[in-house]
Structure formats: structure tokens, C-alpha cells
Amino acid sequence: MYVKVCGLTTVDAALVAIDAGVDAIGVVMNRTSPRAVDLATARAIVAAVGDGADTVLVVNDKTAAEAADLAVALGVDVLQLHGGYDAADFAVAQTRLARLWRATSLADEPDLTVGAYGEEALLLDAARPGSGQRWDTDALTEQPGGRWILAGGLNPGNVADAIAAARPWGVDVSSGVESAPGVKDHAAIRAFVGAARGTGAS
Numbered sequence: 001m002y003v004k005v006c007g008l009t010t011v012d013a014a015l016v017a018i019d020a021g022v023d024a025i026g027v028v029m030n031r032t033s034p035r036a037v038d039l040a041t042a043r044a045i046v047a048a049v050g051d052g053a054d055t056v057l058v059v060n061d062k063t064a065a066e067a068a069d070l071a072v073a074l075g076v077d078v079l080q081l082h083g084g085y086d087a088a089d090f091a092v093a094q095t096r097l098a099r100l101w102r103a104t105s106l107a108d109e110p111d112l113t114v115g116a117y118g119e120e121a122l123l124l125d126a127a128r129p130g131s132g133q134r135w136d137t138d139a140l141t142e143q144p145g146g147r148w149i150l151a152g153g154l155n156p157g158n159v160a161d162a163i164a165a166a167r168p169w170g171v172d173v174s175s176g177v178e179s180a181p182g183v184k185d186h187a188a189i190r191a192f193v194g195a196a197r198g199t200g201a202s
């Protein structure tokens with residue numbers, strides 16, 4: 001089970017996530033997010049993580065070209081284009097960065113084929129990203145297959161059941177491991193990773 005903790009705002013929390021065994025950490029550079037970090041903080045987190053996990057830049061309010069240029073400048077491994085980006089946007093981003101993730105919601109009636117826009121993974125989220133809201137995975141008309149990541153309202157207490165029900169390739173969490181918006185709870189990060197790994201899903 002691939003595990004991503006998103007919305008990290010401090011180097012300390014990123015190092016806790018690495019120590020807990022995450023596969024990826026995300027930094028959010030959406031201006032309106034309570035988890036938005038500035039360039040200097042994002043750089044410090046990416047540098048501290050190094051090769052310890054995949055580093056993911058998450059944006060939904062920049063053009064694809066701006067987002068990809070920012071991702072390259074930060075030196076992240078992956079760009080997560082979150083929300084209303086189309087195939088042409090992905091094509092633009094792909095000219096700058098090879099590893100893209102497509103993050104979307106069932107509310108947008110997306111193409112559920114992983115790789116439809118050239119992305120390496122498809123992240124299915126609630127309609128409002130970072131809101132801590134669940135969505136009904138029973139509404140999936142087809143299993144995406146391949147690298148799809150379940151996000152939206154997960155926490156240490158529900159992630160094992162969510163994995164058993166939806167059988168994703170990976171899981172992503174943000175507000176479910178926070179003590180307040182933008183403030184990660186280190187114990188909750190460890191508990192989340194343990195619970196996701198404890199499912200025995202590979």
C-alpha cells in the first residue's frame with residue numbers, strides 16, 4: 001500500500017512522516033489553502049526529505065505551465081495537478097516534468113482510466129480537496145485499476161476499512177492527521193501509516 005501524507009508545512013513533520021515510513025509527502029502551494037507553504041518552506045521540506053520519499057507538489061490555482069515550472073524549480077519528484085486541468089494541460093506539463101498525478105473528484109465525472117491524460121497515478125478525492133470530507137466509494141462504477149490513490153476524509157481510525165472496501169493502490173491523507181488546519185499531529189501521522197500498512201495490502 002502506497003501511503004502519502006499531504007499538506008506538510010514544516011520540516012519536522014516531514015521528517016516524522018519519513019521516519020513513519022511514508023512513500024510520499026505533499027506540499028500544497030495553492031494560495032487559499034490553510035496548508036499553503038511559501039517557496040522557502042517548500043524548498044526546505046523537499047531538501048530535508050531528499051530520497052527518503054517521493055516529493056509531490058500540489059496545486060490547483062496555477063496554469064499547468066506555471067505549476068510544472070514551479071515543480072522543476074523546487075526539484076520535486078511529482079506534480080499533482082488537482083482539479084480542473086484537461087488533457088491539453090497535462091500535455092503542457094509533461095513537456096517539463098515526466099511524473100504527473102491527476103487529482104479529481106467523482107463529482108467531475110472524470111475518465112477513470114489511469115493514464116488517460118498521461119499521468120502515472122490517478123488520485124480520487126472529495127469534491128473539496130483538503131476538507132476532510134469522505135465520499136462514497138460505492139459510487140465508483142468501475143474499479144480504476146492500476147495506480148489509483150484514495151483521498152478524502154481518511155484518518156487513522158478509518159483508513160483500514162476504507163482500503164478493504166475500495167481496494168486502492170494507495171492512500172492519501174491531510175486533515176485526518178492534523179490537530180488544526182495546517183498543523184500536523186506527529187502521533188497521528190505515525191498512527192495513520194501504521195493503520196494503512198497494517199492492512200497487509202501491498
Ligand SMILES: O=C(O)c1ccccc1NCC(=O)[C@H](O)[C@H](O)COP(=O)(O)O
Pocket residue numbers: 006007026028030033034035058059060082125126128129130131132133151152153154172173174175176
Ligand atoms: O489540502 C489542501 O488544502 C488542498 C488545497 C487545494 C488543492 C489540494 C489540496 N489538497 C490535496 C490533497 O492531496 C489532500 O491530501 C486531499 O485533498 C485529502 O485531504 P483530506 O480530506 O483533508 O485528507
